Amino acid sequence: MHQHAYEGQCAVEETRRASTKPTIRYPRLTLLALALGTFAIGTGEFGSNGIIQLFASDLDVSVPVATYAITAYAFGVVIGSPAIILLAARANRRTLLIGLIALFLVGNSLSALAPNIEMLVVFRFIAGSVQGAFFGAGAVVAAYVYGPGKGGKAFATVMGGLTIATIAGSPLGTFIGQSASWRAMYWTVVAVGLLAGLALVAWLPRTDDLRGSSVTNELRALGRGSVWLMVAVAALGISSIFAVYTFIGPFVTDAARRDASVIPLALAVFGLGMAVGNHLGGRTADRSENRGLTWGYGGVLVLLVLIGTAGGKLSVLLPCLFGVGATMMYAIPTIQVRLNGFAPDAPTLMGALNLAALNMANSLGAIGGAVTLNAGWGTLSTVWAGFVLTAAGLLLYVWTVARHRPAGVPPALASETVRRQPRQTIGSRSA
Template identity: 60%
Template sequence: MLEKAYEAQCEKVTVHCTKASEARKRGLALFALALGSFCIGTSEFASMGVLQLFAGSLGLSIPKATHAITAYAFGVVIGAPLVTLLAARLNRRTLLLILIGLFVVGNLLSAAAMNLGMLVAARFISGLPQGAYFGAGAVVASYFVGEGNSGKAFAMVMSGLTVATIVGSPLATLLGQSLGWRETYVIVAILALIALAALWAWIPHNEALNGGPLRQELGALRKPRVWTTMIVAALGVASIFAVYTFIGPFVTDVAMLHARVIPLALALFGIGMTLGNLIGGRLADSHASLGVILGFGCALVVLALLALFGAHEWVLMIALFGVGMTMMTAIPTIQVRLTQFAPEAPTLMGAMNLASLNVANAIGAAAGGFAIGAGYGLLSAVWAGFILTAAGLIVFVVTLGGAEQPVPA
């Protein structure tokens, strides 16, 4: 009797240890994915934080300097479908390693740029891996968290990017102010090498992560709802970038605060994005439309307040937090809707979601720069974002709001 009890106890301990080991491996894999997205987010958003620095260094006006930010966005837009389709049959682990390697090269080239043309080219190269990374990362995360949790899986990968807006981008901006904008990109490249090592060590070799036929991926692009959802994302999320791109000038030239406040403003925006990402991940798995309608609708209110009263420092800070939170609430829902419309191509849908968000980056930065360049004042960039988000919400309600898809249990 005692012997059987002892064997049963040993069996329980073994099962517990096995589960603990699996949980540890899962946690390390998800951390590696988030670390990669943290590096990508730091590079993308830090460029906006050091916008004034490289503009001054290269003798550029603020609107002209935004071409480097727009180039990064175009790199994502072009790279997302192109890289994903070319690598359709690659194992997702292998693809992630290649993508982070290319990202390192792009950031080193950014640090070495001597004029606007070189910087634009370097930022374009830096953006090429982003869409495919998030697409492949979402597939790997879904493998670890299980079916029916695609919203949470995407939010986990996105968490690295949102944390980058709290820690990475403000710190990189602060380092840029202290050391120089070139050093910012060098530091990002070093962090990306650490992420590369983590992905290599903690993402397992597994046939379940193998790619699929190219024809299967291409078939998803023939579905009208996929393109409509991408249009919603590109228009609706543009206000994030119409605001974030010009946070530096908002702080120093609108609210008349010291430049040292810029990292704090960036961090508040990032805290809002992180909270919104968590909320959005939960909403995406339980409701097909609420995340987008709630996120975009509340964002319009916050944007109007920022545009009208952003010269008051406390309104500026609260509104920056609010814009980040409300807009990020919508993004996981957009990812889940894309995957539901084309379940046979989850990697491509994740990549196309990021492509859409970087079309939003290009549109938002360009629209904000155009409004400012036309002489309407710095806060006119916020109104440009307001118009774009309103358009995205209208398109969603009219075309997709009633197209409820069953959400997996």
């Protein structure tokens, strides 16, 4: 009991000490460097989906076998990123981010040189291991730049590069792969990553406020049940975005009976929705503990019903695709803020767990959609799989997580600690 009281007092004291915004020489350029890094990472991730047939043919394997490279990337995010954060717990977040972008360059360069599918799988795992760690550390630095009470906005800023990658980076990468070669796509990603690395070196602040902490703090966070409940809420709820995004092509050609040339438009509309939702969700997350998630999940449930019942009309499908992207991304910054509230001493790890949950959601949504299709329930049936998963996530949140206070914080100050994310000294301050 004394230990919990001590931790609560520390958390409150750190919040009070972080009541002033730090002076940073290049705040906007720092945020730009972080977003450029996540843009490069997102382009590599989503661009790989667009060239899967190309490297399958070149490496003389079937498309199902080639998907192992995509799966390996996801495993890198889920397994590799948390491992990197634990190993680099004491590292200054500036140093960690620069090291991560260097590893990203290595993973994608080796991917471009892969002689066979086995090596490509290994190299994609390496590239994926960067993603969650970069987003987690990047959110910490962004929160430091914005100052207290802006943790949601900070995470949304870092996620902004990823949403832009879905709109522009992925289509451009796919085009380059189709026009030149799949290897050229990865070299393009390397070029963007190198630019991001130079920006990070030039513009990230040099300060001891971004220093790391002992691995004990990170491991302590992993022992909190509220953290894992929040991860489950994210993995279940966000899965509907992938039960839709994965099958946009069939929605357009088979359900709406339109030419395949409409598919890029549909993907762009979805991506625009993600960008809008991410921006609005970041602001909401800093003002309310629950609204971003409950409204986001609730809104997407309504939209899934509309797609499932009337998605055969393009005039209905396109606005709903925008809406699904927007409502799901609206929820994600709140997920991050709640995770940080439950483990204020391990914000970088919480960011990595959030990204790991999104990758688990990717698998759940795709698998759920495949089950309904294989059952013969029709092209649009994948949205009902997403509906069930998101509804389960929302119910889990309402019944359990929404009632939890952040770990180690006195009841009277619990909501304040979640709302007011202090500038970062890793290991004891929330992002």
